[in-house]
Amino acid sequence: MYAIVEMNGQQFKVEAGMKVFVHHIVDAEAGKTVEFEKVMLVDNEGAITVGAPTIEGAKVVAEVVSPLVKGEKVLVFKKKRRKGYRKKNGHRQQFTELTIKEVIA
Secondary structure, eight states: EEEEEEEEEEEEEEEOOOOOEEETTTTTTOEEEEEEEEEEEEEEEEEEEOOSSSTTTEEEEEEEEEEEEEEEEEEEEEEEEETTTTEEEEEEEEEEEEEEEEEEE
């Protein structure tokens, strides 16, 4: 059984027992459970249910493993040729690590 669910503005295909890195959830604590109710699609042993836009009564229950994880560094490099202008900047996105406990449909 899997589901497509929206978490903090992004859509993920999730199954029970799966690890997911979502954009940082501000009030998350390690060991706390979080529920997501914007479920777009559920596949239950081949029986597919599609929401318009979401499925009523369906939700995904997840447990917070780590409330703050930093992603890989992304380098932003700007340059203008023949002008001596070079600028290098880096950014590391903050994520929350979740483990999907169950998909309720």
